[in-house]
Amino acid sequence: MSASNMTSTHPAAFLLMGIPGLEHLHIWISISFCSAYTLSLLGNCTLLFIIRSDAALHEPMYLFLAMLAAIDLVLSSTTLPKMLAIFCFRDREINFYACLVQMFFLHSFSIMESAVLLAMAFDRYMAICKPLHYTMVPTGHLITRIGMAAVLRAVTLMTPLPFLLKRFHYCRGPVIAHCYCEHMAVVKLACGDTRFSNIYGIAVAMFIVVLDLLFVILSYIFILRAVLQLASQEACYKAFGICVSHIGAILAFYTPVAISSVMHCVARRAPPHVHILLANFYLLFPPMVNPIIYGVKTKQIREQVIGLFLGKDV
Numbered sequence: 001m002s003a004s005n006m007t008s009t010h011p012a013a014f015l016l017m018g019i020p021g022l023e024h025l026h027i028w029i030s031i032s033f034c035s036a037y038t039l040s041l042l043g044n045c046t047l048l049f050i051i052r053s054d055a056a057l058h059e060p061m062y063l064f065l066a067m068l069a070a071i072d073l074v075l076s077s078t079t080l081p082k083m084l085a086i087f088c089f090r091d092r093e094i095n096f097y098a099c100l101v102q103m104f105f106l107h108s109f110s111i112m113e114s115a116v117l118l119a120m121a122f123d124r125y126m127a128i129c130k131p132l133h134y135t136m137v138p139t140g141h142l143i144t145r146i147g148m149a150a151v152l153r154a155v156t157l158m159t160p161l162p163f164l165l166k167r168f169h170y171c172r173g174p175v176i177a178h179c180y181c182e183h184m185a186v187v188k189l190a191c192g193d194t195r196f197s198n199i200y201g202i203a204v205a206m207f208i209v210v211l212d213l214l215f216v217i218l219s220y221i222f223i224l225r226a227v228l229q230l231a232s233q234e235a236c237y238k239a240f241g242i243c244v245s246h247i248g249a250i251l252a253f254y255t256p257v258a259i260s261s262v263m264h265c266v267a268r269r270a271p272p273h274v275h276i277l278l279a280n281f282y283l284l285f286p287p288m289v290n291p292i293i294y295g296v297k298t299k300q301i302r303e304q305v306i307g308l309f310l311g312k313d314v
Helices: 023-053 060-089 096-129 131-136 139-158 160-166 183-187 195-228 233-266 272-297 299-310
Strands: 013-016 093-095
Touching (some): 023 060, 023 299, 060 096, 060 272, 096 139, 096 160, 096 183, 096 233, 139 160, 160 183, 160 195, 183 195, 195 233, 272 299
Antiparallel strands (some): 013 093
């Protein structure tokens, strides 16, 4: 794409390079990415179908899980189809506004997922530490409000970014050295004073990760204290069993974020493809493993899945 195709402020389209330095492996990478995406679609759609069709699963924990599955579907579908087109067909061009939309959905739904994981931690805290209050909570209205609050927070925080990026002049060319339109990768192409956009993007990411993770950790500190005070060992195991799936989902979501952050701080001279692979792992891993974690560790869901695929009523 030549410079003549530039408008007064931005190019008509960007070119996504995929994973620079690993172009010769793109076709093989696409196989693993496609497999992960297929597992994500199958697993999360199965979870949504089971939770929707079984009235016994219309409880807070499972409704939050349904939210998590829906978010994971959108999160992976926002980036994976275009990434597979880049790897398999070298279809690298993405419209400027489509790029901004992809970025908005990508970051917004990541924030929503963090909010739902926090809500699930609070739900586990109430179920174990405040069981009498938990049974009196009007679940339907409260869960709807929590979901709306998660959406509102994400949209409010992410709406300024596309407008900030639209105002820049992109004099460093239209080539994005990434698989998708990640905020910092797009900002690198802009000229002029981009400090506010950089600071805003980093501040939002740190605010969400640190604040949400802090409250999740606090919830589990109280949960652990309550569990250790239980009289019988069987009750302790049962309480831990309630939380183990959610802990797995938390680790699947926050561990890639932590690893990526550490890599950016201590290994800035690492090849670009290392950081891009970590970013892709962050998008691929949680949507793929969350249905597996809950399907294996949650008895009600495991029985429903077995019954669904065996054609039996469980």
